[in-house]
Amino acid sequence: MLQIPDDLRSIPADHEVPGYLRNTYNWAYLDPRNCRILDNELIVGVILFGNHVRLRNAALAEIKTGQSVLQAAHVYGTYIPEVAKRVGPTGSLDCMDIAPIQAALCRRKLRGMPHARVRLADASKPGNGIYDVVSCYFLLHEVPDDLKQAIVTALLQRVAPGGRAVFVDYHRPARLHPLRGFYRKLFERLEPFALSMWDTEIRDMGADSASFEWSKQTFFGGVYQKVVARRIA
Ligand SMILES: C[S@@+](CC[C@H](N)C(=O)[O-])C[C@H]1O[C@@H](n2cnc3c(N)ncnc32)[C@H](O)[C@@H]1O
Structure with missing residues (x-):
């Protein structure tokens, strides 16, 4: 059984995990057993078809030493x-998750980094x-x-003037992408909220997108996207 660190004991007993x-x-x-297995760089690499390092580096490239980041x-x-x-000790990292077990896993990774904190919250x-910087990494789908x-x-x-929100997530694969059919089936069976990422731009999901300059980069034949919204200062 996964150990929940002491400092998460403050989680309200009636904390609700949403139905979806x-x-x-x-x-x-x-599921504690699966969480432990899946929280592994090798597995993440398999799930993202070997693109995890590229995607992670693309998101990290938007973050500088000393900045405040909301995850x-x-x-x-x-x-x-x-x-x-x-961000280093001159910056700060404020992580959220809605599931206590995920908050616990996150906090465990940040031990010894007092500039980082984890809280239980809905994004x-x-x-x-x-x-x-506000980072939203593979959550929307x-x-x-x-x-x-x-x-x-x-x-x-939550983005400061001149600051940015960085979204990394799934995107519509190119029309002739050999894995397009595979992803469609996978999403239909296992990830029912993912297919709408193929039809809707992230910039069109939020109110007030006119206050931002938007850029989008796609990866792996369109399967993934990084979208950066920079708040016009
Ligand atoms: C970031 S997403 C997917 C990440 C990706 N599959 C990975 O881990 O490589 C997974 C996390 O989102 C959390 N989550 C789901 N809905 C949320 C919400 N409304 N607010 C905050 N966290 C949420 C889940 O508890 C889970 O820990």
């Missing part, structure tokens, strides 16, 4: 501690802080469409 997470992703994010949810593998290392209600909009809107509100 319980019903669709229990096996991936709530919308826990990410399996080394992404979270890499962000903490990147659509991230609090009142303002950050240089796992939540229902109305929540995608609420999350993008709420995260954009």
Whole structure:
């Protein structure tokens, strides 16, 4: 059984995990045994078809030493501690996750890094802080469409003037991509909220997108995207 670190004992006993997470992703994010197996850089590499280092580096390239970063949810593998290392002790990292077990895994990775903290929160209600960078890494495809909009809107509100929000997620593969059919089937069977990422631009998910300059880069024949929204100062 996974050990929950002492400092997560403050989690309210009645903390609710949303239905979409319980019903669709229990096996991936709530089952303690599977969480332990999946939270591994090798497995992340397999899930992302070997693109994990490229995608992680693309997101990290948007973060500088000394900045304040809000992380919308826990990410399996080394992404979270890499962000903490990147901002360094002169910066800060504020991580959220909605699931206690995921918050625990995240906190465990950040031991010995006092400039990083982890809290239990819904990414659509991230609090009142303002950050240089807001990072949302492979979260949107796992939540229902109305929540995608609420999350993008709420995260954009947390970006400082001149700061940026960085979204890395799935995207519509090129028309002749050999894995397009595979991804469609995979999403239909296992990830029912992912297919809408093929039809909707992230910039169109949030309110107030006109206050930002948007850029998009795709990877692996369009399967993945990095979208950066820079708040016009
Ligand atoms: C970031 S996403 C997917 C990451 C990716 N598959 C990986 O780990 O490599 C997975 C995390 O999102 C969390 N999550 C789901 N809905 C959330 C929400 N509304 N707010 C915050 N965290 C959420 C889950 O508990 C889980 O830890």
